[in-house]
Amino acid sequence: MREETKGSAGCLLAAGGAATALLAWAPLARTSIDGGFEQWHRDLSVLYVDLPLIALGGALLPLAVWAAGLRWLHRPWLAAVAAVAVLALGVWGLTSWWMPYERPEFVY
Numbered sequence: 001m002r003e004e005t006k007g008s009a010g011c012l013l014a015a016g017g018a019a020t021a022l023l024a025w026a027p028l029a030r031t032s033i034d035g036g037f038e039q040w041h042r043d044l045s046v047l048y049v050d051l052p053l054i055a056l057g058g059a060l061l062p063l064a065v066w067a068a069g070l071r072w073l074h075r076p077w078l079a080a081v082a083a084v085a086v087l088a089l090g091v092w093g094l095t096s097w098w099m100p101y102e103r104p105e106f107v108y
Helices: 003-034 045-073 076-097
Strands: none
Touching: 003 045, 003 076, 045 076
């Protein structure tokens, strides 16, 4: 595999990882953005704190595994499989662990 192709594949993995992480994160953050019922739960900090962190993590995690896989495994297809597997585990961890802040409900 040529060097240009390896660099392009790494960039595609980074872009795909960021897009995948953001698409998995967006439904969880919807309540914080639109506020839910009567906008009680509106918290726009998810847009300027969580959004960049999710995109950066989604881009850097598969890229780092791709680079490490190329260095240690010497097979580009095996490095790509490892990067996609780590991205899948990262998205699973994100969706199972991360939950935006929601104010407690008021009981009258």
